[in-house]
Amino acid sequence: MAQDYHHGVRVVEINEGTRPIRTVATAVIGLVATAPDAAAAVAATLLKESAAAESGVTYTAATAGTTGNAIRVRYVDPGSASATLAVTVSGKDITVRLATDTEGAITSTAAEVATAVNGEANASALVTAAEEGAGAGVVAASGFSNLTGGEDEPFPLDTPVLVTDPLGAQGDAGDTGTLARSLDAIVDQVKTLVVVVRVAEGADDAETKTNVIGGVDGNGKRTGVQALLAAEARLGVKPRILGVPELDDADVTSELIGVAQKLRAFVYASAGDSTTMEEAAMYRENFGAREVMVIWPDFTGWDTATSSTRTHSAVARAMGLRAKADQAIGWHKTLSNMPVNGVTGISQDVFWDLQDPNTDAGYLNSHEVTTLIQRNGFRFWGSRTCSTDPLFAFENYTRTAQVIADTIAEAHLWAVDKPMHPSLVKDIVEGINAKFREWKRQNYIIDGVAWFDAEINTPEVLKAGKLYIDYDYTPVPPLENLMLQQRITDRYLVDFADRVAAA
Incomplete structure (x- = not known):
């Protein structure tokens, strides 16, 4: 048939x-920062006790982090007389075969078990054992028990980490470095996704800059700002609003622009160490890319860590405000003329008048530098990028091109082949x-x-x-x-x- x-x-x-x-997600921030006293990883532990007095043993994972939570320990009664104490390991399971006397009764004490576990190479590679109290009590047979409480380092060095709650993450960021301050600046504006790459703070500014710029280590791992390129593969999100608050200079910003071009992202950068508007205008001449906006000067405000008024990074607030604009209005709106939260002053005097073009703000804007003004609150003033191509003179022109390109391309995976x-x-x-x-x-x-x-x-x-x-x-x-x-x-x-x- x-x-x-x-x-x-x-x-x-x-x-x-x-x-x-x-449409692709646009309000995703990519933040590179330092945090020398950020929370460390926590090692998993297990207190294995028995009914006998002073017979406990505490096991601590040799490697801190959640991997230690998979380690298990058990005590086995051999069921025979005159057995010797022995430790065996299978994967992450540790089995302690207890010793017995001539009548088959268990004789191993907590101290003896701890010594045996620490003396077995495979077991000591997994855990460190310590007897509780005097350790003289005889232990009892028991089934497998897991180590618990292991936590990964919240911000491992040179590793992109997705932060869904920037406010809560400040508790793990520590009190020093730029991470906590940058997260606070973002939270003042918006709640959004933040991809954080923490870099080591060097012995001096030059070493810190090297760590920020990063590269690829001997194991092929991207470091510094280059680690942002690994975010999508690791986390499933692509950062599109990039910045290195308080740590950016011409060298750092130049490297970050290269990353932004690969990600179709946009960079907000300070004017380095510029102390005058003329220096800021000259600094802007370092760049000719459509993917960057230079901002001068910074804000000021109260710092709860030092209980004093200090300079607040304009870059960090620009990143947060950009995400807020994306969420509330859209990527077609520029950063300019939107109120900024969490600040009370401007770090340098900037003369501005709505009707007079011959002002400090007018000078800066005419040189493609976004500045800060005070009118019904504090605001960014300026929409220009550093592009040499007039087609992308405005921030929203660049971001519109990026969003359309990625949206149309990514939406047609189904059609390929x-x-x-x-x-x-x-x-x-x-x-x-x-x-x-x-x-x-x-x-x-x-x-x-x-x-x-x-x-x-x-x-x-x-x-x-x-x-x-x-x-x-x-x-x-x-x-x-x-x-x-x-x-x-x-x-x-x-x-x-x-x-x-x-x-």
Whole structure:
């Protein structure tokens, strides 16, 4: 009988048509910081007791962290006379075979068990044993018991860590270094995801800078700012708002820009050690990338760690405010002219007037430096990047390009390696156009459209398994310069008499 014969009903699924496109997450901060007294890892422990007095043994994992919670210990009665005390290890299970006398009664004391465990190489590689009290009491047989309480280091060096609660994480960040202060600055603005990379604080500023810049160690592990590139593989999130508050200079920022370009992220950077607006303008000339905004000066405010007023990093607050804007308004809004929380002053005098272009703020903005002002609260003032290409002069132009590129690309994994029928191409184009219509309705873009270009998609190109889909879009310009044209006229006096009569 023919193999395709069937007497009944069969269903063949045809999964064609457009797919919904989800916008990539944008309010994810990538923070590189120091924290010399950050919380350490906690070793797992186990107190194994018996009914006999002073017969306890405490086991402590040799390696701190959650891996110690998988270690188990048991005491076994050999069930025979004149047995000797012996320790064996299988994986992470430690078995103590207790000694007995000529009548088969257990004779091993806590002290003897601890000595035996510490003397067995495989067991001592897992735990350290210590008798409780005098250790003279005879122990009793018991089943497996797990070590518990092991906790990993919350911020291991040069390792991206996902912080979902920046406020709670401050307790593990310690009191020194930049991590706790940076988290506090972010929390003042918003609750968002933060990818933290902690680096070691060096013996001097130069060594700390080297640690911040990082690289790749002998084991292939990325360190310093380069560790942000490992975040997506390790944590499943991609940091898109990057900064190294209080530790960035031209060298650090230059390296961070390279990371941002790989991640399609945006960098907020200070103007280094600039003490005047002229120095800040000159400092900005170090960069020509669209992925960075230079900010000068810093904020001031109360520091609870020192119970005094001190300088507060503008970069850390820019990162938090950027995430807040993404959540509340969208990635099409620039950082400028939004109130900043948690600050009470500006570290340098910056003259600003809403109507006068010849001010300190106007000078800085004209040199693509974002500054700080005080008007109904403290605010960032300026939307310019360091781009040499006028197409990406504004912060939101760069971020719009990044978000659209990643969203459209990542949304079409499903289409790769599918048979390239015309229907597939149509589905891709229609799906992109549907997303553009959604963004247009939400005011994220002015408009955008995708299309299939027959001229570039020649038979030879298609035969090679390649497909070109074109699309264009218009980002939303920020209203940077509002020109109000005021005129004086006497034309409203022409009918003055009639107005009097009608009054």
